[in-house]
Amino acid sequence: MQQIILSLEAKGGPLVVKEAPIPTPGPNEVLIRVEAAALSPGDWKIYALGILVYSYPTILGFDVAGVVTEVGSEVKGYATGDRVMCESYYDVATGESRGAFQQYIAVPSVYVAKMPENLTFEEAATIPSSLGTAALPLYNDAEGASSAKLLAPWEEGGQGKYKGKAALILGGASSIGQYVIQLARLSGFSTIVATASLGNADLLKSLGATHVLDRKLPSEKLVHDAWDVAGGPFDLVYDAVANEETLAAGYRATACKGDFVYVLQNPIPGADESSKKRLHFAHGLYTVPVNQAASQRMLAKLPGLLERGDIKPNRPEVIPGGLNGVLAGLERLGRNQVSAVKLVVRPQETDA
Template sequence: MSTTNAALVQLEKQGPQTVSSTVFPVPTISDDEVLVRIDSAGLNPVDWKITKYGVFVDTFPTVLGSDGAGVVTQVGQAVTSHKVGDRVFFQAQIGNVKTSTFQQFAAVKATLAAHLPDNTTFEQGATLGVAGITSAVGLFTTLGFAAPWVAGATEANKGKQVLIWGGSTSVGHLAVQLASLAGLTVIVTASPQYHATLKTLGAAHTVDYRAPDIVDQIKAITKGTLTHAYDTTGPGSQPSFDALSTTEPSILAVINAADHVTNQAAFSNRKIVSLLGSSYANMQLAVPFWKYVTQLLESGKLVPQATKVIGGLDAIVAGQKDQMDGKVSSVKLIAKP
């Protein structure tokens, strides 16, 4: 096994990231972990936000990267679910360098190292971690819908509707599919060029998020009875909030802070809840969820987001710049450590 571990290292808060093979060794695994040789690492907005704004991580030097897929090269003594050579995908734990994916090797809890079926590429696997668990937490914890891997979920969700704002985002792409699989009626916003694709993924209704009368359109579709909405973007919080019922208890799930919602105090029946899309912070949900995702991939019932390979570790910073500049939409950038 290799004794070197090339990584994209950030030496200090808000400092530059540079490739090094000498700062962090190959991680040592615990009894309940597996060591993964990372083939593909997905770029997520949270990674560049950590560097730019100095949030979430306080210990440096560090390695970022939250999505990964690769091959198991070592298993802990207590692990019976995996063996050397297994293909897996996983989400890292922010701030825990040994799990990070902008490096060649990562240590992962075996219960969170989801098996990657042969019909799914490593690149596709590296799109699923952050977006998958964030979708699941939003729909099945924050909004409280019955999860589709639980018996009777579709019956429990029958007749219920959900607005998903941002169908072309990584989270939105998966949330539409998971909501549909759970038996929900899905209304999704996106640019018109994505509407046909979102319909194939399970959306019942698609709306142009730039339409000046979008709130009225959503109210017409839902007959003013919408009680559950999920904003995957940030800027969609205000119109999502405005589309909710004026009388029934209603909830808006958000990933980003919704302090720009200006009229929240005017509606005592509506509440906004921020969520954390972390497998490590939501173990009770995450463990059965990742087993379910493997089954969906095997059966072809879950379609991963489109990918674009940008190069090795040294290409990540330029890819993050494209994300910051708004040049990336409906595709996941993938690096090859």
């Protein structure tokens, strides 16, 4: 049986819509008909800069929502017809990758979560990799994990545990930032300051930010205004932008024994090796060995969190044309023309 995929044929392109066989799920995998696939800045970077991927052709796309159409012989808890979401699959050991920009994807069932009734496929597709990148560096308790090792709000005693603490989220309107704000709220942080374009302030406050500061403030003023709000340096700073300016501001704003999480491995201006600030590079892939157990615990709780509205998806913006629309969306991401929404395509609407 054939499907349509979007193939990145070689480093730097081209991206080609073409036919390919529908994958057969392994014994521990489910086959998902992809109803919605989300676009990420990482897809743009792989395509335009030729980074992160070492084997071509490949299929981009980190996030999937769809319907289970086949269940491997060893899989428990899933049946055909289930509405599910998942991060696309990357096997660290073999380098094998299975991206979201295709009509069917086979993934291990342990990295899948069921979608509650109150979510559309487009909303669900905004969640997996951004929520993972938000949550894992905060809550992953595995030995060797790059994480603040807070107690997750879905673990016993975790909800509201950090009452009285203050968090700063740089890039609060980004896909990841919106999930970090909500996690900080669930964790009980009393002060949650986010930076964004001020047009996004109401959205961020609806997610749990107690204060929103203009992202255009000069770095030094931003840090001082944030400290004024929080009454001093922050217990937790999450930098979802991680450019030279935000890294410098985020590091500076972090309290002496506080946690500073950042999403890109750029040098941190002003970082002092003798400092007791704890630095954590975010790593959002569920399949990385050190992330597997924490990811699976979170995925088990995710349907309930979404059903209760404890976590709300990003607002999706659907790009027309199915997989043919991906390139235009990636170019918008490359031009930084995406604000507080997640771009999504519907692969089933692709004309070959």
